[in-house]
Amino acid sequence: MIKKIKGTQDILPEETPQWVALENLIRRIMDRYNFRELRTPIFEQTQLFARGIGQLTDIVSKEMYTFLDRGKKQLTLKPEMTAPIMRAYIENKLYAKAPMNKLFYIAPLFRQENPQAGRLRQFHQFGAETLGTPDPLADAEIIDLTLTVFNEIGLKNLSLRINSVGDPVCRSPYKKQLQDYILPKLDQYCPYCQRRYEENPLRILDCKNPTCARLNRDAPKLTDNLCDECNRHYLKVKDQLKLLGIPFVEDPYLVRGLDYYTRTVFEITSDALGAQNAICGGGRYDLLANELSGPETPAVGFAAGMERLLMVMEQQKIQLQAPARLDVFLAALGENAKKETLKWLKRLRSEGFSAETDFLDRSIKAQMREANRQKARFVLILGDNELKQNRFSVKLMDKGEQLNIPLNEVISFLKEQNKK
RNA sequence: GUGAGUGUAGCUCAGUUGGUUAGAGCACCAGAUUGUGGCUCUGGGGGUCGUGGGUUCAAUUCCCAUCACUCACCCCA
Known part of the structure; x- marks a missing residue:
């Protein structure tokens, strides 16, 4: 018997109504927030992700479905949507049509990881990106948008964590400061962290290994070492969240995996899931457009996992649509x-x-x-x-x-x- | 890539301290009700016990290998 590829799923007729209902709800809310849908191809030149996401990230270094086509071009099934959106934005010169673009997507993505609960090789994300403004109001709107979707679905017991990862101005001196703190105890850290020490010391901070977490307790915090501008930005985002009545937890150890983030990062988790409990992640990425040879374009966005959402919905017995009936x-x-x-x-x-x-x-x-x-x-x-x-x-x-x-x-x- | 667990009917699972025809519930089909669903009762179909090899008079059961799935680590949605 020929079977489906490991880590992929058939969505059976009894499940599709729930998917369609979820997609419709997302589209309705995106419309209210005035985000417009952008669809990009299922594959791209490998270079896009290597440059956009970062060579050293797990996604690029070991999780991409990459292959040569007959013309010996190196192609990759898209593992995330922010880079393709930015590529399309630059290539189609959307920046010239309007000073600001608010875009959303619902798309299948591919990562060659070992599957487990809430992790698949083909999975689906929806997300939104606000391109063309550094305004902290845009950060807050993005966060409000994600929570509005989750609230209208009816999800309970979510938690929002936020942090600021600064920008290159404040990050490089901080990196050194952090390395100085870690160095004397480096041999006590887990092997992964020892490897991260040179390449990506920030990531040591969100290591879940209990020993590393204990060693990190007195580490200097980036949020205490932000440059003035980053600090002001972060304060304004938090102010806005308070004004909107959105509860959040500041997590100075929240460091997201992709290289392109600057300033605001956030993550929404659900206690209804197993080990993979993040249903949404996002943040600001002011430097990505530059990295992809586009015009300077400050931007902020998020991505949410549809399968994980549906898992939480099933756990919390949320049915968006009554089961189909024949007349x-x-x-x-x-x-x-x-x-x-x-x-x-x-x-x-x-x-x-x-x-x-x-x-x-x-x-x-x-x-x-x-x-x-x-x-x-x-x-x-x-x-x-x-x-x-x-x-x-x-x-x-x-x-x-x-x-x-x-x-x-x-x-x-x-x-x-x-x-x- | 690493570790652990699980593979018996369409589904969820029992079971065999190695012994003739391998079970249950649900689902499916039929009858009770020859033109009427749901509830009930009765009956029926459906399994190379994941695959390959080994031990044995005999393996679904023991041993080895292998594959698949699941969960977890890393990381992420």
């Missing part, structure tokens, strides 16, 4: 009646009813069972008796009643019933 099941008995079924189905469907019949030549009993299985509201029975009288037997499945309705009145009868 009408047409049960036909005998050759003469069967000849008429498709014509009647077409009529019912053109009147807006969902309608189905039996294609397996089954008994009336089996057809009724099928109608019940599909939660049909009405069953129209057409047999020899009905044909003789030019009438349908109409069974109201919820009540168990059965009526006799002339053929030419059945549509208006069903419409009348529908109003109740």
Whole structure:
């Protein structure tokens, strides 16, 4: 048997309504916040991610699906959306059409990691990016937007953590300061942290190894060493969150994995998930456009994991949409009646009813069972008796009643019933 | 890449201290009700016990290997 690729999932018909409902809700809210959808190709030149996300990040160094096409071009299935959005923004010169662009996406992404609860090789994210302003109000709007989506879904027990990672001006002296603090105890840190020491000492701060966390307790904090501008920015973001009534926790150890972040970073986690408990992450990335040879474009955005959201929703028994119900099941008995079924189905469907019949030549009993299985509201029975009288037997499945309705009145009868 | 756990019916799982025809619940089909669903009752179909090898008179059970899945580490959505 040929099986699906490890870490991928079939989304079965019983699950798709929940997906579609979630997507619709996201689109409605994006519309209210005036973000517009941008769709980009499923693959890109590998260079885009290598330069945009950073060579040293886990995503680029070991998780990308990269391959050569027939022209020996190196391509990569997109592992995240911020770089492609920025590429499209630069390539299509959106900055020239408007001084500021608010964009959103819903897209499948690919990372070659070992799957586990809440982690897949093909997964889906939705997200939004505000391009073209350094204003802390934009940071706050992005955070408010994500929480609005989660609140309207009805999610409970989320927590928002925020931090500022500064900019190159304040980060490099701080890096040195941090390395000076760590160096005397470097041999006590875990092997991963020892490796991070040279390349990315900031990441040592959010190591979850208990020993490392203990050693980090008295480490200098970047938030205490921000330059004036970064500090003012961070204060304004926090002010706005307070004004909006959004509860948050400052986490000086929150350091996000991708290289392009500057200033604001944030993460939203749910206690309903396993080890992979982040449902949303984001922040400001003022330098990415430059990195990709575009015009200087301060930007802020977020990405949220759809599968993880759906997992939390399932745990919290949140159903965005009532399960689908069939309006009408047409049960036909005998050759003469069967000849008429498709014509009647077409009529019912053109009147807006969902309608189905039996294609397996089954008994009336089996057809009724099928109608019940599909939660049909009405069953129209057409047999020899009905044909003789030019009438349908109409069974109201919820009540168990059965009526006799002339053929030419059945549509208006069903419409009348529908109003109740 | 590393570690642990699990593979028995469509699904969830029992079970066999190695022994003839491998079980339950749910689901499916049929009958009780020969033109009527849900509830109930009765019956039925469906399994190379993940795969390959070894030990044995005999393996679904023990041993080895292998594959798949799951969870976790790293990191992330």
